[in-house]
Amino acid sequence: MPIINSIVHRIDKSSSDQPATLAAADEALSASPALDEMLASLKDSYHAKTKAWGYFADAATAHTLGAALARHLEGDTADEQTFVAFTRQAAESLKTLVDDHLPVGGHLLFAHTRQGDAEHLTLALLHHREGYAIDASLGVVPVRQLNLGQLTLAARVDLTQMQAGTSRQYVSYNKDRGGKKLAEGFRDWLGCEEGVDASSETRTLLKAFSDYVESEDLPEAQSREKTDALIDYANGQARSGEPITLDQLSELVDEQQPKAFYDYIRNQDYGLSPEIPPDKRTLQQFRRFTGRASGVSISFDSHLLGDSIEYDAQQDRLIIKKVPGQLRDQIKQRRE
Template structure:
């Protein structure tokens, strides 16, 4: 997403894995008209949006007094707020949470406020350098470290517009990290608690998988096989009452190109919270089809299309049901023959 920068600043958090941290403050905010800065912020948002391992939530009243929330609230509610001073207060909170986590590490902390498609965002991300090389003017290969944006581990983003309007409980997102990761301290820095909507996430997963199948132009067999595999994986997690990892699901059901499915999960609309507990009743769309109109309702197992018991003709906009059970045929005969006789008598 292309961002229109409002404010941006980069501070530094210096910390060894087992010691206290130290803040190196920026003297001023950055010039938001500079193209390299704009490119960096756009890249951060793009990389962040492309991560499937995100959780969604809201500010937690039990955490907010000692978190980023009161400072971001000041930014939200006051157009004349001093962004630099607010960013310094955010750094103090981040230092406090980092000091409480033995294995957390520091880095350059980018804090940026921007708008995109009428939505106001604030993103906080810790960036580290990555070793690299380049060729200098004398055509020699030399070391050239650069910011490792693709490898960000600690990041959070607040939808300031949704927060202000109060139209959702999921206006904060943050990177979850891997198992036994120390990224929970970043969640505590935000003052965010996750909002569990397991049934919604289950249904959003089903929608995302179907959208992915359509985007890939899968044939009927490929599409149904994909839906079955997703159902099998999610149903296993639901039965075991275990959280569902979107990355693990993608690796299992789309092993030839898992990154493509991970991207689809990351960009899903509505979003899917990684690690949700799937609900069996939300998985029906993977195995069953249902539709209704003013005068009828239709529901059947998707296998009925696969074995041609049910045939859909899109050109003629018709559905044909073959091999009706004898009792169904008799019920129809009894019901509608009676109606026909009543109509004839009326004439």
Template sequence: MNLSLDNSVVHHIFQDPDGNIGLRLAPEPLQVKLEVELLLEELTKVYNAKPAKGYASFVSPDDPRFAQEEGAEPVPLPEFPQLLDARLQDKVEFVEFSQQVARLLRNELEHYQFLESGFLLLAEYKQTADRYLLVAFVPVKDGVMVSPDLSVDRSSQLDITKVQLAARVNLSDYQTQMAAGHYISFIKGRTGRKTAEFFLDFLGCAERVNAKKQTEQLVQSVQALIRDESVSPELAKDIRKDVYDYCGEQWNAGEQVRLSDIDERMQAKGAPSVTEFAQARGLDMAEEFPAERTSLRKLMKFQGQGGGLSLAFEQDMLGERVQYDPRTDTLTIVGTPPNLRDQLRRFYGEDS
């Protein structure tokens, strides 16, 4: 992974026996050495692999939420963006900035009664041509370690795979406003809407781009283009795979999907423009957006489950090995997977 670490630090947030949230601040940054680089690389891989992410930007004074009603008290601006701006302007050192952020997080945890122990990790690093700030609340798990004297002791370990509260700010895009709506990405995990909103409030940002909706719109447009333009089965398969591969590459690289790039690839195959097709049918598609990996799979497969039945098959099989009659809602499959066929034959006593 082409990653260059500039600064990193870990602060401890814990719950004391009385149920209060305590904070233990690190007085200095972590020394940049192999173990720290491996930790950041592993955390970055886990973060990148999370299929569901949201995309946001910091709220500004002209945001509707700060509109004051007559006689109402003014709504204070979020603190995190102000702290970050001071850091980017070299008004504070990294450790002081991180300590201010840790105090802010502890206050938010107390306010929302989110009582969980863990470690707040902040890291400034470069990857490719961009600078990033990673903010992650890493939970802990009990483990066992073997000491140098070969005794066995209990220990607390970072549970990186269980990270659900994490965000990454593209500092390069933020400072240049190259991606005004989505220079912040964050994990949209299974911790619930309230928890996600708490973390966004802590960061002082608001979700701007719905990656899932935009990706589904792209998938639907490509599928409709193939159907309405009477694209041959061979070209249709090639188009779906090419769009799927391109979006997957952009997702893995943390880059935006660009309709202009897709159009170039389509036209190189002699296929119509997705942008022109969508515009002609009044479909609202953003020129650039982050891909959502789960939705991309619908380009390649039909799948679904319910009522005790689970099915999935490649789209190019429809009309060949798989036939569907929409009038009777009947699916006919010619040829079954070997392991399924063996189970069925044994059930009917064909192979005894």
């Protein structure tokens, strides 16, 4: 992940009743293995968080990050002094959000990186935690280190997609810490509009997949194999911060008919976008319930519980509202 430019500014806030102040850096960070490793760890931590996805609104005010970034991209983005000036302006405007919603400040990191053919801008307000280390004399000493697991404010912009103008989900930002008001304030500071609900889109995709498997009347082993392929691919995309691409997923689900699942989704009109940001929490909840006893074998996707399948706890029984076609035909034949 080559680093084009990176910098750290400091937003100081000693207490809730003291206004935040900015200690801005005058130059970008020098390249080093430590910087590379820190950014790689930050990337992993960020992609593990719950995020919203969207795009910069055309009507965003001049003080938003989106507007400032658009102006920055009109010039030489690789120029160090241009990058320093852009990030300093952004850090200055973020002080108000810190004042309104956070008890303390932190170190504000900006990193412009390249990964393959795509360029990204990552920003994060970093905090420290107290820890311990062993010194050269084998003694225990206190140390302060960056707490990359605590990302109060963090965002990532796909600069390549932003400039192409063909996507409504090139901005992602974390929203699982600090409450609703902080998340909304951060979104407004970014100048971002939510383009797609990752949780809802992921749930719809999983529902479409279950419907597809059911329509194909697949054997249990083959159904489980396809489910594993979907979950492995989706989790891999989530770890790398990349969207689920429907045509690529369709190829993985059925190598013999690589367009079958894609065509099924389009023909059934689920309203899914060609690219879906994966929601890790939703994916973690998608699994199969399986049980066998007294000659009865039952297996179904967990999200069907409470929908087409109900569990009566008092009677200890399952109620199947929609019987699979293959099973229904076998029962009818037996009764004739």
